[in-house]
Amino acid sequence: MSSDQNLQAVVKSEWIKFRSVRSSVMGVSVFFVLTLGLGGLISWAVRSHWSQTSYADKVVFDPVSTSLAGILFAQFAVGVIGVLFITSEYSSGSIRTTLAAVPNRIRLVSAxxxxxxxxxxxxxxxxxxxxxxxxxxxxxxxVPTASLGTADVLRSVLLAGLYLTLLTVLGFSLGLIVRQSAACISIFVSVLLILPIIFVFLPTSWQNSYEKYFPSELGRSMMSPFPSAHHLGAWNATVVLLIYTAVVFGAGLTLMRRRDA
Amino acid sequence: MLKIDHLTKRYDETIAVNDLDFEVKPGVVTGFLGPNGSGKSTTMRIILGLDHPTKGDVTIDGKKYENLKSPLHEVGALLDAKAVHPGRTARNHLRALAASNRIKPSRVDEVLEFTGIASVANKKVGGFSLGMSQRLGIAAALLGDPQVLLFDEPVNGLDPEGIRWIREFFRSLAKEGRTVFVSSHLMSEMALTADQIIVIGRGKLITQGSVDDLTATVQGTVLVRASNLTTLTKALLAKKATVQSTSDTTISVSGLASDDVGQIAFNAGVVIHELTPQRASLEEVFMELTADSLEYGASMPGDVSHE
Incomplete structure (x- = not known):
């Protein structure tokens, strides 16, 4: 047959699927509204209280992280988009139709x-x-502002976008492993939100040595123009997050190939 | 042609498919019969590469499903009609499937039209009745105009008109030289739809053959209500039929078709009040065959395959 299946065809198919369900469209909308809305709101709050802000706080004020603060909430929206992109196939059973059309599982997951x-x-x-x-x-x-003309500022904003993208892939990879939407979202939220809270109760030396490796803290390093104490530098943090994502994705892909659908 | 080659599928302790071995030939409708839980769906899933067999193989024209170059052009399948993302419209569901196998988008409208769901194409699948979902599943199976078609319990949820439509449709597909493999747990349905029948129970092959073969072995019983049963019984026994009295006014005849019973009665001068071929006996034989395998399975959980 002249029309053999290829990766491009499957990407096209998955693109149609991605656009044609409400969860992705809603997820992206929530992502937009949360990030811009909260970012704007927090920035406005800082501005309106600037005259009462202490000198010490003014010195450490970071206009970049503050304007990006909405991301701390939006990261859950993108994670859920990633999770649902695969788990909804399992919850609806459509994974069977999908795999019948695309039996090459590596090709499907790649697409x-x-x-x-x-x-x-x-x-x-x-x-x-x-x-x-x-x-x-x-x-x-x-309030003092930052400019994209500064290399570290531009890097922070760019890596903020990459951080969210990698979280989406992390959510997707978790979905490949766990397959169930609710369980998967719980794990995702736990790792991002609960893990740092638990560490608050542990010895400070532990916090200082391990906390920097948490995905949420890696994100903080990535999107901050200045390195913070006990945190990795932005590029090191990026590499660590890439490794996490690659490992979880690799595990997901391996399981996807081996398991029954 | 579809070849099931000594297929075994084990899940932990239970064995779903046990050394199943048969071929499904093109040009005829092949029925795949067995009670619920006998391994039909598991077999279908393995054919499509969804589940990995513990042992054995399935090939489609000599190739494994996962190695098909363009799967939807070669095999069309309807496994579970409800296995569609409920939030997606019927058209988008088909568009995505078509795109994955490089099928031109105009084909989506053709299959929507053919299966009679064009009017609801832009509605979300979540709101579909089972019958509509079945039609959508059939539309998906036809997208690539494949030579091999698999249908798992396709008449479930269809109204009588839909059932008639689907029977005709299977026949026409087979007449075009395609391989049509249809599972069902209803013998009566398969008797009307299929040419060849494969019966399984507890994951094992019980019997296979043409519908004529199978019905010949069982279609001996004809219920007769007549004016003079004694005369008729004598005449029937003379023709080597087996006669059983079922009530004061009826007898059950096996070994003869209803036409012959009528002719014999006419020749004997007996007035017939009722002459009913007992279709149920077909069902009964099926039940008997499969009940044996169920009993066998129930007494020996974790039954081990022949190694």
Missing amino acids: KLIVLLLSIIVVSEIVCFATFLLGQAVFKGV
Whole structure:
């Protein structure tokens, strides 16, 4: 047959699937609204209280992280998009139809990964630059602002988008392993949110040595223009998060190949 | 042609498919019969590469499913009609499937039209009745115009008109030289639909053959109500039929078709009030065959395959 299946065809198919369900469209919308809305709101709050802000706080004020603060909430929205992109196939049973059409599982997972990566990185970068610019516009005239002309600032905003994209892939990879939406989202939220809270109760030396490796703290390092104490540098943090993502994705892909659908 | 080659599938302690071995030939409708839980769906899933066999193989024209170059062009399948993302429209579901196998988008409209669901193509699948979902599943199976078609319990949820439509449809597919493999737990349904029948129970092959072969072995019983049963019984016994009295006014005849019983009665001058071929006996034989295998299985959980 002249029309043999290839990766491009499966990417096209997965793109149609990604666009045609409400969970992705809603997820992306929530992501937009949360990041821009909260980023703008927090920036406005900082501006309106600037005159009462102590000198010590003013010295450590970071206009970049503050304008990107909405990401701390939005990261859950993108994670859920990644999780549902695969778990909804299992909960609805449509994975069987999908695999009958695309029996090559590596090809299927690759196509899904490509669709997810491309769409989320575009959306994430747009959102991150938009919320950064929104924050600086709010600060202007009152609070010190940052400029994209500064290399570290540009890097922070770019890596903020990459952080969100990698979290999406992490969610997707967890989905490949766990297959159940609710369980998967719980794990995702636990790792991002609960793990750091648990560490609050542990000895400070532990916090200082291990906390920097938590995904949420890696994200903080990535999107901050200055290195923080007991944190990895931005690029090291990026590499560590890439390794996490690659390992979980690798495990997901291996299980996907071996297990019955 | 579909070849099931000494297929075994074990899940932990239970054995779902046990050394199953048969071929499904093109040009005829082949029925795949067995009670619920006999391994039909597992076999179907293995054919499609969804589940990995513990032992044995399935090949489609000599190739494994996962090695098909363009799967939907070669095999079309309807496994579970409800296995569709409920939030997606019927058209988008088919568009995505078509794209994955490089099938032109216009084909989506063709199959929607053919299966009679074009009017609901832009509705979300979650709101579909089982019958509509079955039609959507059939539309998906036809997308690539494949030579091999698999249907798992396709008449479930269809109304009588839909059932008639699907029977005709299977026949026409077979007439075009395609391989049509249809599972069901209803012998009566398969008797009307299939040419060849494969019966399994507890994951094992029980019997296979043409519908004529199978019915010949069982279609001996004809219920007769007549004016003079004694005369008729004598005439029937003379023709080597087996006659059983079922009530004061009826007898059950085996070994003869209803036409012959009628002719014999006419020749003997007996007035017939009722002459009913006992279709149920077909069902009974099926039940008997499969009940044996169920009993066998129940007494020996974790039955080990022949190694």
